[in-house]
Every structure is written in structure tokens, then in C-alpha cells.
Amino acid sequence: MRRTSRLPVSFPTGFSLLLVLGAMLSGSVSAQQAASIPARPISSPAALPELQPVVSPLPSLVPVFTPQPGTAAPRPTPLTAPKPTPKPAPVTSTPVPRPSDPLFERQWNLQSIQVPGAWAQLPANRSWGPPVTVAVLDTGYVDSPELRARVVNGYDFVSNPARSGDGDGRDRDASATGQYAYHGEVIANLIAAAHDGRGMAGLNPQARIVHVRVAGNDGLIEVGDLVDSLKWAAGIPVPGVPTNPNPARLLNLSLYADFIPLTRCDPRVQAAVDAVTARGTLVIAGAANDGADAAGYSPAGCRNVLTVTSVTHSGQRPTYANWGRSVALGAPGGEQGHGIPASSLSGMNGERSPDGTSFAAPHVTGVASLLLTVRPRLTPAQVRDLLTRTATPFSGGCDPDPARTCGAGLLNASGALRAALASATGAASPGPGVKASPAPVRPAPAPARGSSGATSR
Ligand SMILES: [Ca+2]
Ligand SMILES: [Ca+2]
Numbered sequence: 365m366r367r368t369s370r371l372p373v374s375f376p377t378g379f380s381l382l383l384v385l386g387a388m389l390s391g392s393v394s395a396q397q398a399a400s401i402p403a404r405p406i407s408s409p410a411a412l413p414e415l416q417p418v419v420s421p422l423p424s425l426v427p428v429f430t431p432q433p434g435t436a437a438p439r440p441t442p443l444t445a446p447k448p449t450p451k452p453a454p455v456t457s458t459p460v461p462r463p464s465d466p467l468f469e470r471q472w473n474l475q476s477i478q479v480p481g482a483w484a485q486l487p488a489n490r491s492w493g494p495p496v497t498v499a500v501l502d503t504g505y506v507d508s509p510e511l512r513a514r515v516v517n518g519y520d521f522v523s524n525p526a527r528s529g530d531g532d533g534r535d536r537d538a539s540a541t542g543q544y545a546y547h548g549e550v551i552a553n554l555i556a557a558a559h560d561g562r563g564m565a566g567l568n569p570q571a572r573i574v575h576v577r578v579a580g581n582d583g584l585i586e587v588g589d590l591v592d593s594l595k596w597a598a599g600i601p602v603p604g605v606p607t608n609p610n611p612a613r614l615l616n617l618s619l620y621a622d623f624i625p626l627t628r629c630d631p632r633v634q635a636a637v638d639a640v641t642a643r644g645t646l647v648i649a650g651a652a653n654d655g656a657d658a659a660g661y662s663p664a665g666c667r668n669v670l671t672v673t674s675v676t677h678s679g680q681r682p683t684y685a686n687w688g689r690s691v692a693l694g695a696p697g698g699e700q701g702h703g704i705p706a707s708s709l710s711g712m713n714g715e716r717s718p719d720g721t722s723f724a725a726p727h728v729t730g731v732a733s734l735l736l737t738v739r740p741r742l743t744p745a746q747v748r749d750l751l752t753r754t755a756t757p758f759s760g761g762c763d764p765d766p767a768r769t770c771g772a773g774l775l776n777a778s779g780a781l782r783a784a785l786a787s788a789t790g791a792a793s794p795g796p797g798v799k800a801s802p803a804p805v806r807p808a809p810a811p812a813r814g815s816s817g818a819t820s821r
Contacts, residue, residue, distance in 0.1 A: 460484050463565035465557075467715060470705045471564060472677055473696035477727060479567055481778030482734055485785060493740060493792070496733040497572045498555055499597035499612035500726075501590070502548030502619065504540035504577030510557035510566065510707050511573055516610055519596060520577040521589045529581030534589075534605065538577035547583075548575060550706045550718060551618055554726040555733065563707035563714060567730025567777070570737065574610050578619070585619055587632055594636040598645040613645055613736055616729040617663055618722035620652040626660030633662045641668040646744035648672065648729045650697075650721035651686035658686035665690045670732075670748050673762075673770050674724045677702050680762070685721055687768040692752055694762060694770040697724035731777045735784045742790030754779035 461483040462468065474480065486492050495514070505517040520538045522528040529541040540548055552573045557566030578593040579585050596602045599611025621630065637647050647666075651658040651673040658664040664671045664686065674685035674697025681687065682699040698704045703717035710716075732747050742750070755773035762770035784790070 463559040464561045465559060465563055465565045466561075467564040467705050467707065473698070473704050473727065474565065474567070476675070476677070476679070476696055477731070477775045478778035479731075482731065482781040485778070485781050486734070486738070492570060493737045495570045495572050496568070496614065496736045496740075497574060497610050497612045498614045498616060498729060498733055499574045499576050500548050500552050500555070500616050501576045501578045501593050501597060502551055502616075503542075503544050503546075503579045503583070504548055505538040505575035506540050506545055506549035506552075506709060508549055508553055508557075508707065508709065510553045510560075510563055512558070514556060514558075514571065515552065515573045515575065518574040518576045518608070518610070519593075519605060521593045521596070521605075522577055522580045523586065523589055524580065527580030527582055527584065536606075538575050540575075540577065542581035542583075544579065544581075544583045546708050546710050546716065546718075547579075547618070547722065548577075549710075550704075550708055550716065551616060551722065551726045553707050554704065554723065555616065555730040557707060564705065567727065568733045568737065571730070571733045572610070574608070574612055587621075587630060590619075591632050591636040594633075594640050594647070598640040598643050600639055600643065611643075611645070614729050614732050615640065615645060615647045616726050617647060617649040617669075618720075618725050620650065620664055621662040626656070628660060629666035630662040634666045637663060637666050637668050641744050644743060646670060646732060646747050648725050648732065650725040651691050653684045653720050653722075654686060655683050656686055657688035658690040659688050661686065661690075668744065670728060670744075670751070671771075672721065672725045672728045672775075674698065674719070674721045675762075675770070675774055679758070679774065681768075681770050682719070685724075685770075687763060687770055689769060691769065691771040692748065693728055693755055693772055693775050694758070695724040695727035695775040697721050728775055731775060731780055734777070734781055735790075738781065739784045739787075739790030740792050742784070746790055750780050750783050751775065754783050 460480045462480065499518070504520065508515065518538045520530070520535050523533045525531060525533050530537070552575065553564060553566060555566055556568055556571040556573050557564045559565050559569045574597065576593045576597050578589050592602045592605070594615065596605060596608050597612050597615050599608050601607055640647055647663065647668065648670045649663045649672065651664045651671050652661045658671055658673070663669050670692050671690050672693050672695050673687060673691045674682050675694040676682050676699045681694065682697065685697060696704060698717070698719035700719055703719035704723040705715060705717045707714060708716045728751060732751065735747055735750055736742055752772040754776050755771070756776050757773040758770060762768070
């Protein structure tokens with residue numbers, strides 16, 4: 365039976381376009397469990413919350429080093445004269461960080477894209493560079509203990525009170541409500557969960573998250589709300605809404621249109637993406653979950669969007685995952701029964717393992733945030749180039765049909781960070797030891813235009 369990503373709702377009339385979250389509801393969490401998520405009403409503050417400078421030390425990326433296999437255990441001093449022992453071999457490589465968070469051992473997704481190898485290249489003294497702000501345009505704010513002082517309740521852009529679930533339209537409280545509240549929570553945690561010995565380990569535990577609520581209680585999104593959310597998240601003024609005091613460098617869009625005629629990127633979404641890109645903000649989107657060509661989807665098929673499809677534990681594209689020339693990369697999205705482990709307040713034992721391209725995209729967002737941490741001035745096109753040219757090609761392609769491409773390959777966090785650090789491109793200022801790159805980062809190739817009018821990259 366063909367899997368479907370469509371949420372079990374009847375589409376209301378009167379919308380020019382609706383978008384549906386790319387959630388693949390995992391069988392491990394029932395709708396009843398998900399529906400038990402408590403709403404967290406937060407009184408409207410006088411001003412929008414601003415991310416404050418972190419006064420306490422950020423959690424270390426490498427709080428605990430677990431002995432690696434083969435590491436010699438301490439031995440008692442022998443009573444007899446010891447034989448001369450050979451000198452230990454000089455250490456030639458940096459220990460691979462192993463966060464002590466209990467879920468880390470099951471986070472296969474981090475291993476498959478070599479995230480620990482990326483962490484190993486970062487300074488252990490927390491002097492990575494300025495934290496990167498990431499906006500998650502999704503179901504809204506959940507007060508995740510994985511994020512604490514690094515998350516803000518951004519803005520609620522759900523304009524229709526009949527679908528908002530909070531009794532009103534747009535307002536300053538982006539708190540998530542309803543059975544899909546976990547969706548944005550998991551995405552934010554994948555990007556930025558603390559390495560604190562509890563729950564999971566995020567890709568970038570220094571990143572800051574701005575939750576932008578764009579999906580209603582039913583998981584549906586109106587195009588006007590999405591367009592305004594995109595602009596606002598990047599710091600572009602939106603009429604009637606206070607300016608975002610925490611403009612983001614990266615926007616994660618784990619959502620897509622999947623019931624309009626799937627022929628092209630919606631021009632309204634395209635215009636917003638272009639405006640955001642012009643401000644130096646990169647839009648990263650899931651490819652969608654229909655096992656179809658992503659070119660006809662919004663925002664997956666839009667120009668200037670870094671579109672991500674899913675890869676399973678065994679390195680294959682799952683049948684649900686979209687494909688095609690619009691797809692830039694693959695990243696772990698998992699499959700039913702073998703999803704992406706993550707902390708979640710409403711999940712059984714505080715965790716859940718959903719699957720879908722919704723959960724592939726934040727892997728790319730998290731790695732992109734690491735690149736911007738070490739090279740804050742990278743442009744969206746330069747980030748895209750670093751991520752795609754360091755990807756691990758799929759052996760034999762990701763589908764027997766060569767038209768069903770998954771882009772450049774599987775995301776390689778370690779390779780991308782190595783390439784960024786080897787170049788001065790995007791550096792805040794060339795510091796000692798930073799060599800100018802003999803080969804500057806190439807700009808993204810010009811998009812080609814297909815016969816359908818859809819854009820591809
Ligand atoms: Ca509201
Ligand atoms: Ca944690």
C-alpha cells in the first residue's frame with residue numbers, strides 16, 4: 365500500500381493554497397498519545413522576546429569522553445621489575461566526541477552523516493564563534509528542556525481562528541497546540557539539543573532557535589501565513605507584525621504543498637524565498653513524502669531552496685521520499701519502525717522516533733549552522749556549495765531509475781566542516797593560521813528550468 369503523508373483531515377474550503385506538514389506519523393506514537401500534549405499558554409509579553417547573551421557557559425560539545433574501543437585500561441603497577449615497555453604511539457588524531465546523553469547511542473542518524481567527526485574539528489574550549497540563529501517554521505514553540513535559554517517563542521502566524529486552536533489569529537504567542545505539536549519540537553531538538561547528559565544530542569548545541577508558528581492545529585498551512593513567516597523569520601518587515609528581533613540565518617521548512625496541482629513552485633512562495641535569500645538567509649526544506657518528483661512542490665521545487673530528501677539507516681532512499689533534480693542532498697529521514705530518535709516531551713519516556721523528509725531537512729540545517737559558526741559570512745550559495753560538494757555520492761545512485769536522483773549524495777557533516785575550515789571564505793576575519801583558499805567556494809549553479817515550469821537545481 366502506498367504510504368501517504370497527508371494528515372487525516374478534510375480540507376476546508378476558501379483557501380487559495382494549503383500546505384501540509386511533511387510528517388510521517390510514526391507507528392511508535394499513537395494519535396491519542398500525541399493529543400495529550402498540554403497546551404502551554406504563555407501570556408503575551410510587552411515586547412517580543414529577544415535572545416539574550418548567554419551569561420552562563422554554553423554546554424560543552426564534549427562534556428564526556430567515553431573510552432574508545434581498544435583504549436587501554438589502567439593497569440596495576442607490577443611487583444617485579446617491569447620489562448621495558450615501548451613508548452605509546454603519538455596521538456595523531458583528535459578523539460571523537462561522544463556526548464553522554466543516553467539517546468546518543470541510538471542516534472544512528474548522527475553516525476551516518478559523520479557528525480562526531482565534525483564536532484572533533486571544533487575547538488573544545490567552546491570558542492566556536494557566535495551562536496547561529498535558526499528559525500523553525502512549523503507547529504510552534506514547545507519549551508523543550510533540550511534548548512532552555514537558547515529558544516524563543518517567536519510569533520504565531522496562523523491567521524484563521526477556526527484552525528489556530530488558540531482561539532484567535534496572529535499574535536505574539538507561538539506556542540504549539542494539538543496533536544502535531546511534537547513536529548516542530550523534534551525538529552528544533554534535532555538541530556540544537558543540548559549535550560547535557562540527558563535525552564538526545566543535537567547537531568549544534570550552541571545554535572539558537574526561533575519558533576515560528578505557521579501550521580494550524582490541523583497541521584495545515586495557508587500560503588499567506590507561510591509567505592509572511594518566511595519574511596519575518598529573516599528579519600524582513602511584515603505589516604501589522606513587530607519586526608523579528610532575532611533574525612535567522614537559516615530557515616527550516618519541514619512542510620510542503622501536496623494537494624494543489626503539483627506542477628511548479630508557487631510564485632508567492634518563490635517571491636518570499638527570493639527576498640529571504642537576498643538578505644543572506646538560507647531556506648532548507650524537506651522534499652516531501654509522496655515518492656514523487658519534488659519539482660512540483662512548494663517550497664521543495666522553488667529556486668534558492670536547499671531541498672533535502674530522506675535516507676534510511678541502510679543508506680537507501682525510502683519509497684515515500686520525493687526525488688528529482690530539485691533535490692540537493694539526502695539526509696537521514698528514516699523509515700517506519702526505524703525512525704530518527706529524538707527527545708520529545710510528549711513522547712513515551714520523553715522520546716519518539718518519527719520518520720519522513722521533515723526530519724531529514726533539520727540534519728542539513730544543523731550542519732549548515734555549524735558551517736556558519738566557523739564561517740559566519742558564508743552566503744546561502746556558499747553554504748549550499750560546501751554541503752553539496754562534500755556529500756558522499758550514492759553508490760549506484762539512490763534509485764535504479766537515474767531520473768530519480770537524490771542530488772549530490774548523502775550529507776557529510778565532517779567533510780563539509782573540513783572544507784569550510786580549509787578555506788577563509790566566509791570567515792569573520794582572517795585569523796592566524798587561516799590560509800586563504802586557493803580555490804574559492806564556487807557559487808551555486810544557475811537553476812535550470814524544466815518543461816513544467818518548475819525550477820530545479
Ligand atoms: Ca493565535
Ligand atoms: Ca540532551
